[in-house]
Amino acid sequence: MDVLGLIAGTLTTIAFVPQLVKIWRSKSAKDISYVMFILFIIGIILWEIYGWGIHSMPVILFNVITFILGLAILILKFVFDRPAGEATETSK
């Protein structure tokens, strides 16, 4: 049963890699929901604390990786969704 949990965790974690690659290649993330990734990342942080609390290495490990991937998607969305010229606007 533990092996099944490991495979399940690997799949639901690496699933975010193709999403990250897609955003990176297309330089577009407008269909991605900010609210989804913000809620998701807060949830992942709580899973991380929960993992430490119950001393579960798989929970800790999978959630560290998912946190990094989710945060990277959120940052890329922020970068690519900014209207053109905003960078110069905000440098004022």
Add this chain to the structure above:
Amino acid sequence: MDVLGLIAGTLTTIAFVPQLVKIWRSKSAKDISYVMFILFIIGIILWEIYGWGIHSMPVILFNVITFILGLAILILKFVFDRPAGEATETSK
């Protein structure tokens, strides 16, 4: 510790709701990765089997809801991403 796990699971599950709403409203999902949601749903099915195996009601419950939300996002992407006119094309 269990309460923390429940809050964490609730957040990482309901996170998919705003994504679903966003796609429904904009009728666009081109920035969403098919590969992400296919891998994710397969992972969720394995989590579901794992949940039954270890008799964990939270794992079973959260993953049923996440499965429905993930599948709905995948179906909406399929519907909205089809090129205009394809519906009549395929009806031949």
